[in-house]
Amino acid sequence: DVKVTQSSRYLVKRTGEKVFLECVQDMDHENMFWYRQDPGLGLRLIYFSYDVKMKEKGDIPEGYSVSREKKERFSLILESASTNQTSMYLCASSLPRGGGTDTQYFGPGTRLTVL
Amino acid sequence: AQTVTQSQPEMSVQEAETVTLSCTYDTSENNYYLFWYKQPPSRQMILVIRQEAYKQQNATENRFSVNFQKAAKSFSLKISDSQLGDTAMYFCAFRVGDNNDMRFGAGTRLTVKP
Numbered sequence A: 001d002v003k004v005t006q007s008s009r010y011l012v013k014r015t016g017e018k019v020f021l022e023c024v025q026d027m028d029h030e031n032m033f034w035y036r037q038d039p040g041l042g043l044r045l046i047y048f049s050y051d052v053k054m055k056e057k058g059d060i061p062e063g064y065s066v067s068r069e070k071k072e073r074f075s076l077i078l079e080s081a082s083t084n085q086t087s088m089y090l091c092a093s094s095l096p097r098g099g100g101t102d103t104q105y106f107g108p109g110t111r112l113t114v115l
Numbered sequence B: 001a002q003t004v005t006q007s008q009p010e011m012s013v014q015e016a017e018t019v020t021l022s023c024t025y026d027t028s029e030n031n032y033y034l035f036w037y038k039q040p041p042s043r044q045m046i047l048v049i050r051q052e053a054y055k056q057q058n059a060t061e062n063r064f065s066v067n068f069q070k071a072a073k074s075f076s077l078k079i080s081d082s083q084l085g086d087t088a089m090y091f092c093a094f095r096v097g098d099n100n101d102m103r104f105g106a107g108t109r110l111t112v113k114p
Helices: none
Strands: A004-006 A010-013 A019-025 A031-038 A042-049 A064-070 A073-078 A087-094 A110-114 B003-005 B010-014 B019-021 B024-026 B032-039 B046-052 B064-069 B074-079 B088-096 B102-104 B108-113
Touching (some): A019 A031, A019 A087, A042 A073, B003 B102, B019 B108, B032 B064, B046 B064, B074 B088
Parallel strands (some): A010 A110, B010 B108
Antiparallel strands (some): A004 A019, A064 A073, A087 A110, B032 B046, B032 B088
């Protein structure tokens, strides 16, 4: 079974802090994604990576950056956390493009509260 | 722009009954893929069912089936013989071709009542 794990289920940070959210997958997937989930808005893509050290912006990259130094690990960084970044953050991974039906496998999510 | 609309924020159904969740999408592409994901309370999101747009036959996975109406751009999920474990948030999602960009609807919160 594919396993996608996230470093924390719950996190509380203060405005202005630098925040790191870590995601690890064990299926050798090339693609990894970071979403945020907000009520009434569904999931919105922040960034994704299709290979080590490669990244592409999603719909809402402002205020976030990412790092992928190893294939299995994809980190989301909030350089200076703000209250409007309070949300549920979901990581996902999938096989590379091609075939089209590749499923995205999700982690359990990190509920981040910024005070 | 590609969009996904789930018009039912919340639904409920009695155990053992059938329920249908609605989803519509908007795209000008011809090659795309549709998905239903389930997110149980405090648990990970998992894939329920998927449909390739080029296939006319509706996908089925045990008690879960879809009604894919390509011309109407509609992709509803039917859950038969609902079980308490089906209580979850359900998201409809859509991806064009080989793109990595997956679009999600806002979700429908389904409660199965005993």
